[in-house]
Amino acid sequence: MKYYSMNEFNDDVEILSGQINRKNYSGIYPIPRGGIPLAMSLSQALNLRLLESIQPRALVVDDLIDSGHTIAPFQADGFDVAVIHLSPNNKAEVPTYFAKHKDPKARKEFMDLIK
Numbered sequence: 248m249k250y251y252s253m254n255e256f257n258d259d260v261e262i263l264s265g266q267i268n269r270k271n272y273s274g275i276y277p278i279p280r281g282g283i284p285l286a287m288s289l290s291q292a293l294n295l296r297l298l299e300s301i302q303p304r305a306l307v308v309d310d311l312i313d314s315g316h317t318i319a320p321f322q323a324d325g326f327d328v329a330v331i332h333l334s335p336n337n338k339a340e341v342p343t344y345f346a347k348h349k350d351p352k353a354r355k356e357f358m359d360l361i362k
Contacts, residue, residue, distance in 0.1 A: 259331045259346040260285065264292035266344045267329060273304040276326075278317060281310035285331060301326070315339025 267289070274296040277286030286308040290297050298305055307321045311332035318328055319339045327343035 256284070256288075256331075260288040260292060262346045263329055263331070263344055264289060267293060267306065269293040269295055271304070271327070272306040273302055274298040274306070276301050276305040276307050278307065278309040282308045285310055285329075289329065312337045312339055312342060312345075318342070 263285075272293075272295055275286045275290050275293075276298040277283045286297055289295070289306075289308060295306070301307070301321075305326060307318070307326045307328045309318060309328070309330050311334065312318050312328075312330050313334045313336070315338040318330075322328060322340050322342075329344040330342050331346045333342065333345045333347070
């Protein structure tokens with residue numbers, strides 16, 4: 248089993264923050280729970296506030312798009328989405344920003360990063 252390291256996470260935050268124009272967004276809305284570590288890091292990198300609820304011009308953040316079921320409603324409502332991992336099997340639209348395609352054999356342990 249391959250674990251996703253903190254160094255890999257930081258590299259991916261840097262990749263994503265380089266893609267995102269902060270002026271387009273009112274803040275970052277994390278999808279609980281997986282999106283919280285990434286949203287916190289992007290919030291720091293982009294100097295954008297974390298949002299407790301979805302608002303106009305919010306950037307929606309999650310750790311990954313696997314099936315696409317969680318993120319599809321936000322995409323349907325026109326929100327931009329940022330994720331680290333994009334599964335090749337996802338049924339949602341390609342997100343606005345993503346760092347890498349998901350390695351199907353890798354298991355990410357995001358919550359271990361913040362314990």
